[in-house]
Amino acid sequence: MKPLLSVLFKIGRKKTLEDTVLRIQQGDIALQNELIEQYKPFVAKTVSGVCKRYIQETDDEFSIGLIAFNEAIEKYTKEKGSSLLAFAELIIKRRVIDYIRKEARMQTLHLHACDEENEDFSQTKLEANLSLDEYVRQMEQELRKDEIVHFHQVLQQFDMTLSEIVEQSPKHADARVNAIEVAQFIVHHEELREKLFKKKQIPIRLVEKHVTVSRKTIERNRKYIIAIAIVLAGDYVYLKDYIKGVLGS
Numbered sequence: 203m204k205p206l207l208s209v210l211f212k213i214g215r216k217k218t219l220e221d222t223v224l225r226i227q228q229g230d231i232a233l234q235n236e237l238i239e240q241y242k243p244f245v246a247k248t249v250s251g252v253c254k255r256y257i258q259e260t261d262d263e264f265s266i267g268l269i270a271f272n273e274a275i276e277k278y279t280k281e282k283g284s285s286l287l288a289f290a291e292l293i294i295k296r297r298v299i300d301y302i303r304k305e306a307r308m309q310t311l312h313l314h315a316c317d318e319e320n321e322d323f324s325q326t327k328l329e330a331n332l333s334l335d336e337y338v339r340q341m342e343q344e345l346r347k348d349e350i351v352h353f354h355q356v357l358q359q360f361d362m363t364l365s366e367i368v369e370q371s372p373k374h375a376d377a378r379v380n381a382i383e384v385a386q387f388i389v390h391h392e393e394l395r396e397k398l399f400k401k402k403q404i405p406i407r408l409v410e411k412h413v414t415v416s417r418k419t420i421e422r423n424r425k426y427i428i429a430i431a432i433v434l435a436g437d438y439v440y441l442k443d444y445i446k447g448v449l450g451s
Contacts (some may be wrong), residue, residue: 219286226286238272245271249289251299253363263298270297281399281435283356283376292437297340307339346440355443356432360402367429376450380415383422387413387431398431 217348242259249267250257257264274290282289354364372378388394388409397405404424410417420427432442 213304220278220280220284222277223286226275227278234272235277237275238268241271242268244287244290248294248296252295253302263301266298266301267294274299275288277437281395281432282437283352284359285355288352288355289437292345292352295341295345295348296439299345300339302341304340306335315318342440349438350441353436353438356436357429360428360432361369362425362428366425368427370423372423372426375448377419377423378426380419381427382445382448383431384409384413384415384420384423385427388427388431389434395431395435398428399435404428 222237226237245267246259246264249261249263253263254438257267270293271290274286274293277445278286278289278424305319312410317419348448350364357363372381388398388404394405394408397408406417406420410420431444433445
């Protein structure tokens, strides 16, 4: 009776943007084009924020942002967070910064090919390079902050906070490495990864059969393992650098 009432009176859960993305990922190209067209203002606003100027659809940076938005649509999963737009914003900003950095390198090569015997020209080139380097550094700093904000939002879905993760992180390097390896094992196995993100808890019974770490150790470091798994399953460039640093130390 309930499904019938839902059909007759259109009762049911309201479709979300994330539901639309799932349909696109299943092959609805027309819907994909429609969604991209609909969110062009969002792309332009995000790109403008990075470039610190108004971006028009004719600008190269807008094209980069549009490609990045499409990339976000194709790569998005619930493991990336509950919001497509938050995920897409990270991807767009990252791709635009990469584009700016690439353009800066090309500009530097072009300037080197010019007449550098002119002292005024050399000074102008130096100032321009320093200014651009500082700009990219500031943008990357903002992107790191955005990653942390997005990470915190995903943690909240697990009823965890950043402060808890910091407080409960393993104190010894070996313990951190072991916890990260458990997280890697979970993320690399689809069944375990899906259980983690669906039930919001580690499937300890399944995990302990395949790792050398004891059940007690997994339970003690549960929140840290979950936090690392979120990072590994997500699209966190800067946070993943932290993990590489731990494993490399």
